[in-house]
Amino acid sequence: MRSFADVHLGDTIGPVEHTFTTEGVRAFCTLWGQTGESRFTSEEVARREGLPGPIVPGIMSMAVLSRLLTDWADGGSLRLLDVIFRQPVPHHQPLRLVGTVTDLRPEGGQGVVEVDVFLERADGERLVTGKALLAVPLDAG
Known part of the structure; x- marks a missing residue:
């Protein structure tokens, strides 16, 4: 379990490599309740909407960023x-x-960790940027 005492300003979380597949996006969309062809699952629909190809739903991008953070926070x-x-x-x-x-910062009996998060291409170009707040125990005990 990660504790507040284990965390320092400037610590890096990751990087974790990830590739979204069309099959994974289709499965996510099905769970999300969006069935049928869309800019998320169809080359044709995406191009008709002016996109270069199918894209990943925003909430799916947020889900993988959330997993990065909660895996790191370990409890x-x-x-x-x-x-x-x-x-x-x-x-x-x-x-x-x-x-x-x-x-x-300590807050309400927990340690609050503020993090800048990014989903980026291999060349460092950032596609999604954001801020996160994590709560971790003040000590490991």
Whole structure:
């Protein structure tokens, strides 16, 4: 379990490599209740909407960023994830999930960790940027 005492300003979370597949996006959309062809699952629909190809739903991008953070927090909890979608997130391209600890403070008997998070291409171009707040125990005991 990660504790507040284990975390320092500037700590890096990740990077974790991730590739969204069309099959994974289809499965996510089905769970989400969006069946049928859409800009998320169809090359044709995406191109008709002016996109270069199918894109990843925003909430799916947020889900993988959430997992990056909660896996790192190891027993802590995600209080807030606020993101900006700077560009569409494509299928079948290797991407990186990464975060940087930007603030630390004790609050309400827990440690609050503020993190800048990014979903970026292999060349560092950021497709999704955001801020997250994580709550972790003040000590490991």
